[in-house]
Amino acid sequence: MTRITAKNIEKILRQRLQEAVYADGVLPSERSLANEFGVARPTVRKALDALLHSGIIARRKNGRLQNEHPECNKMRVGYFIPVLNSDNYYAHYLALEQAAEDTAVQIQTVFYGSWHDPVLCESYNIVDALILIPCSDLPEWMIRKLHSLKKPILILEWDLSKLGFLSFSLFPRHGLRVLLNYLIEQGYHDIDLLSVIPLNPVAKTRREEWRNAIAEVSGTGRFWDFSSNGGVLPFQELRRIFRKHIQDGAFDFRRPLLCVTMAAATVFARAARDCGLTAGIDYSLAAFDGELQAEYHTPAITSLERTDPYSYFKYYLDWLQRSVPWEGSLFWEADQVILQKGESIILSKNTER
Helix, strand or coil: CCCCCHHHHHHHHHHHHHCCCCHHHECCCHHHHHHHHCCCHHHHHHHHHHHHHHCCEEECCCCCEEECCHHHHCEEEEEEEEHHHHHHHHHHHHHHHHHHHHCCEEEEEEEECCCCCHHHHHHHCCCCEEEECCCCCCCHHHHHHHHHCCCCEEEECCCCHHHCCEEEECCCHHHHHHHHHHHHHCCCCCCEEEECCCCCHHHHHHHHHHHHHHHHCCCCCCEEECCECCECCCHHHHHHHHHHHHHCCCCCCCCCEEECCHHHHHHHHHHHHHCCCCECCCECEEECCCCCCHHHCCCCCEEEECCCCHHHHHHHHHHHHHCCCCCCCCEEECCCCEEECCCCCCCCCCCCC
16 A cells, blocks of 8 residues: 655645645644544655745644635635536636636536445535526425525526526527527428436526427427436436337438437437438437537437537626626526537438538
8 A cells, every 4th residue: 555645744734725625724743644644744744845835824822723825815606516417517617717817716526426426515615506407396495495505596507597597598598599590500300309317407508499499390209208207217228218219210201300418319329320321311319409519420420519618607707796786687598599500410311502
């Protein structure tokens, strides 16, 4: 087993201090740190002395050690992302980090597995505000918990404004029609919808817009729901299920298959290739959300892409620092989305890509 040295502990603590991990900037006691690292107290003391000498920490009158790192004085905003929703994390992260840098705010990213994940409770107390992508519908006890924090909370992609939470979506509801109208313009009035995620608010909105769009042109379509008891099946299992359905002739490939998420489109395209079928040649495939990946598929998948969220995050972080009441609707949307025209749609005659 590798022996932990004072230098190792100093490096770990320096990183934690830079990330403002400790609530109120106060470090744990020597005894607590010695127990955590499994070393003698003199080893911890040596690491702390090095940090004291560098000026990154200072000793209070009561003897406790205080974080003096410049990052500690910045407003700390927790960015909470479910581990099974990492695509949304990458879609927002770079813009959020840039906005934070331009507003002297520190972003602390927290990955969590469920509403019962201990990391949530541990992280609430060390941030000044929360930006949260929900992992599933909020249970009543979690709604009460979030309200009890008395801290600014921004919900991303889900509209929870009716529950009293400021909510922001990069996909305006009217923007979903851009993709649906494009399919209709290609002569497709009958469109199937495929989903592999639970029917959360995002999925519900996309399903409603699909139903409304095909109804307006007297079209029809089947909703294929492959979610599993409120969760998402492993991709390998979904690939097997899709392949079996394709081999059995369950899908009507005269209709385009519109996927609620990019994950669904990716796995379906792979299963179709297993059966010798290619999107854009043998059938039409599209996704409501390209998740910054659609254009890199072969063929590129027709989808909607987010606009750059930087200006929206910058506005929100500026508002946080002003400490004034929020003005306007609690539900906040981007102005537009981008239609990414890939090669995955069989186009109508005389229509150029």
